[in-house]
Amino acid sequence: MRPTALTPPEFSPMLRRSLLALSLAAAALPAFAQTGGVFRITAIPDESPTELARKAAPLVAYLEKQLGMKVEFTPVTDYAAAVETLVNRKVDLAWFGGFTFVQAHVRSGGKVIPIVQREEDEKFRSLFITADPAVKALADLKGKDLSFGSQSSTSGHLMPRHFLIQQGMEPEKTFRRVAYSGAHDATIAAVASGKVAGGALNISVWQKFVDEKKVDPAQVRVIFTTPTYYDYNWTVHADLPKATRDKLTAALLALKADTPEGAEILKLQRATRFVPSKVENYQGIENAARSAGLL
Structure with missing residues (x-):
């Protein structure tokens, strides 16, 4: 009997296995692929919401061009929410302080990666x-x-x-x-x-x-x-595809103060330039947090 619109056809075992595999693959896609190709970023709310939005606007526009996809800034209510949104892959990129990075790194079992920090953050x-x-x-x-x-x-x-x-x-x-x-x-x-x-x-x-x-x-x-210490960084989840991570890192490292676009973004970010970051930079922060009983 020919199937009607209300009577689905019988699928072969092979086709059913293929559909199941596609469903599992879709479930494993990174956060931005699950939201219609939107790349989402957030930041710890260390300043007023209006100031955070003002700082984010030109960076969002720049990353849209560099990544070739829509980019949205997603504000959060508190520092803990910033940690959870990246750990749970609700956003793709987060602006963390050193301590929130350590919290996210511990909370995720080492599944978050700092990609860049401001030059100023090496001696904050x-x-x-x-x-x-x-x-x-x-x-x-x-x-x-x-x-x-x-x-x-x-x-x-x-x-x-x-x-x-x-x-x-x-x-x-x-x-x-x-x-x-x-x-x-x-x-x-x-x-x-x-x-x-x-x-x-x-x-x-x-x-x-x-x-x-x-x-x-x-x-x-x-x-x-105070004496100096490492602080802020831009962090991604390890599940973000490496090609996207590399393109994102290159875009942030390419920002220069001698171009109008770069000058505006860096000034708002209060940065001279971005430099590569790594997990080891924040060991001192983790030690301080554990010593103070805050981790």
Whole structure:
């Protein structure tokens, strides 16, 4: 009997096996292939959502041309969500801090790969700031309120905490109250308004605020600068096809400040250029996190 539209034909065993194999192959495709050819990127929310979107826009347009596919920026609500979206392959590329990279690397069983970092991230620093006239040094913050950024922030929490502990200043024992603002710009606002006596944040955001005259360094002052450490990077999941990973890496490394397009992207990313990255760069971050009981 000829099959009708409502009566499917009988498939041969060989055809059924072929269809099953195709279904399994489709299930194994990388995230961007499962969403209509859209390559998705995200970033830890270390600044306001509007600022993150502004920074992402020209990079998205550039990567669309370089990859030959649609690229979308997918914002997340917190640092943990950034980790989970890449680990679970909901996005293809993530902008991580050193600590969030370590979290994703551990969480994924080593299945995420840092491809590039800014040249500045090879020697990154954190700052402690205050607007309290009585505070001249870190020791003067004892018994007062201190704000970190996000609990999962490398430069706004983990490394400032690490260097405080090295100086014998256990935060929960040294300060009257330890707060978490959630982002670097929010830390600056909390210090400037007098909500806390001191705050820890990354040097890059601080310099941006000073350059854009969003903060008066005569009123909100830097009282301590940490030693250097590795920080931010662009990370992909290991399941992203190598050809795509190589094309993406080459595109980011090719950005140069002497072209209009490169200059705009690098300025927004607060980078002179991108350089290759590797897992080993973040061993110090992992050691600090484990030592502080944060991993």
